[in-house]
Amino acid sequence: MMSPDSATPTDSRLSLVAALADFYVGHPDADRFPMLAKVGGHLTAALANGGLDFPESQKLPVARLVSGTRAEINLKSHIPEVETVLETFAAATPSLRWIQTPGYAATLPQHYLDNYGYVRIIGRGGLVESSVVSSGLGVWGAGLHYPQHEHPAEETYHVLHGSVHFQRAEGDWHLKTVGESVHHQPWERHAQKFGDKACVMLWAWTGDVGVDARLTGSQSQASVGK
Numbered sequence: 001m002m003s004p005d006s007a008t009p010t011d012s013r014l015s016l017v018a019a020l021a022d023f024y025v026g027h028p029d030a031d032r033f034p035m036l037a038k039v040g041g042h043l044t045a046a047l048a049n050g051g052l053d054f055p056e057s058q059k060l061p062v063a064r065l066v067s068g069t070r071a072e073i074n075l076k077s078h079i080p081e082v083e084t085v086l087e088t089f090a091a092a093t094p095s096l097r098w099i100q101t102p103g104y105a106a107t108l109p110q111h112y113l114d115n116y117g118y119v120r121i122i123g124r125g126g127l128v129e130s131s132v133v134s135s136g137l138g139v140w141g142a143g144l145h146y147p148q149h150e151h152p153a154e155e156t157y158h159v160l161h162g163s164v165h166f167q168r169a170e171g172d173w174h175l176k177t178v179g180e181s182v183h184h185q186p187w188e189r190h191a192q193k194f195g196d197k198a199c200v201m202l203w204a205w206t207g208d209v210g211v212d213a214r215l216t217g218s219q220s221q222a223s224v225g226k
């Protein structure tokens with residue numbers, strides 16, 4: 001039997017899936033957003049059935065913010081479920097498949113691309129394959145501005161580290177901090193401005209999860225703040 005210190009990459013990824021399942025199953029926000037119970041149910045079923053894939057790892061520059069000597073994420077949290085997700089995320093980071101929304105590389109500035117990325121835990125190409133739900137962890141460096149975008153999937157975000165202002169369409173900007181959530185209906189346009197610390201958010205999608213988010217409006221590179 002292995003000691004925890006000799007955990008393999010496979011073990012760390014399994015722990016991350018379990019942490020996400022625990023986060024969503026029974027989360028108080030599921031009363032308002034039933035989609036969270038659906039995502040939790042799919043994760044729980046995959047754990048019970050051994051239905052995990054382990055896609056080949058892929059690095060992105062932003063992963064440096066999560067683990068290693070240049071990490072900027074404080075893994076401690078006043079919310080136990082958040083701390084468990086952050087700790088398992090950091091432990092698994094070197095063995096995860098880091099990706100970016102494909103269409104963004106041609107549009108967003110290099111500074112954004114060097115400080116943004118995500119891992120899909122469940123969904124297309126995730127640790128758990130699914131065509132009906134998608135969920136994972138996104139990281140954005142301090143001060144980034146994620147311009148207006150939209151997607152056909154219903155979405156819930158939970159802030160796990162740092163802070164972020166959210167905007168719906170041309171509405172006011174609302175600050176969200178650790179433990180808070182934001183829900184978007186399908187095709188509801190939204191934008192984010194990240195605070196003075198690296199931000200980690202857990203996202204969940206249901207519905208039409210096979211269609212990537214796309215930037216909207218007349219977003220030019222000049223309009224994307226650094």
Ligand SMILES: [Fe+2]
Pocket residue numbers: 151155184190213
């Ligand atoms: Fe979104």
